[in-house]
Amino acid sequence: MRQKLSAALSVATKIREQFFPTASAFLLAGSVVRDEATAYSDLDLVVVFENVENARRQSFVFDGWPVEAFIHDAQTLEYFFREVDRLSGVPSLPxxxxxxxxxxxxxxxxxLIKSLARRVLEEGPIPWGQKERENSRYAISNMVDDIREPRNSDELRIVVSGLYAALANHFLRSQSQWSAKGKSIPRRLMGVDPEFHQSVTDAFEAAFIKEDTDPVIRLCERVLERDGGFLFEGYTREAPKEWRMPEP
Incomplete structure (x- = not known):
């Protein structure tokens, strides 16, 4: 893994010199820095200039490495920290x-940007209110109903996949913890609560491998209990009044 990091550092340095020589700050991040890179991992770069017209994400290949460059100035970076990632609950950029x-x-x-990132991470995500908790309870409740008696294995796998992410997100956000998405979810659960992470692993393995959904349903009951349990009856959401086409 150290060899992978050394190679990544060398390639990233070349990228900086060739494409971003005037950057005020240039950081290599992602799986290679965490010693978790695979043969197919990309290079995540944060490139900060004194000023940019607008933030952007740029993907390209360099020396055989897939590269994702996140290009910002200090103001756009702080906006993404506070108005995008804190709102979503997933601190990708920080x-x-x-x-x-x-x-x-x-x-x-x-x-300066590292200090700001650490400050935002310590602040945590924007706390969930009742509306967010109810939306999550309702979504999970619907998915649980779909796996109580699935029509076929294909539908079961699709719903269980979505339920894994939804349940993990509710567990974390309902406690005002940072959440995660995709392949980062297991790592985040392990870091917050190893015992719960193991419960999730066991329950969802039973669903995927044996098509036994009872452990997942019991786990959902347990997670939602503190917020009032499953939710269907009485759930109401109104669309904004402006969501209508103008009259001809």
């Missing part, structure tokens, strides 16, 4: 900045 390795050396801008 994590990258916090854990990133600055190349070719530390800079004042790099120190």
């Amino acid at each position: 994590n990258m900045v916090s854990e990133g390795i600055e190349l070719p050396a530390e800079t004042e801008t790099g120190s």
Whole structure:
């Protein structure tokens, strides 16, 4: 793994020199920095300039490496930290900045954005209110009903996959914890509550491998209990009044 990081650092340095020589801060982040890279991992780069017209995400291939560059200035970076990631509950960009390795050396801008990222991570996501809790309870309740007596294995697998992410998100967000998405969910659950992570693993393995959904249903009951349990009757949501086409 150390060889992988060394190669990534070398390639990232070349990218900086060739494509982003005027950047105020340049960080290599992601799985290679965490020693979790595979043969197919990409390079995650955070590139910060003094000023950009608008933030952007740029994907390209360099020396055989797939690269994802997240290009910002200090103002757009803070906006994404506070108005995008804190709202979603998934701290993708703050994590990258916090854990990133600055190349070719530390800079004042790099120190400032790392300090900001750590501050945002400590603040946590925007807390859920009753509306968010009810929306999550309702969604999970619907999925649980779909797996109580699934019509076929294909439908079961699709619903269980979605339920895994929804249940993990509810468990974390309902406790005002940062959440995660995709392949990062198991790592986040392990970091917050190893015992619960194991319960999730066992329950969903039973559903996927044996098509036994009872452990998943019991786990959903347990997670939702603190917020009032499953929700269907009485759930109401109104669309905004402006959601209508103008009259001809």
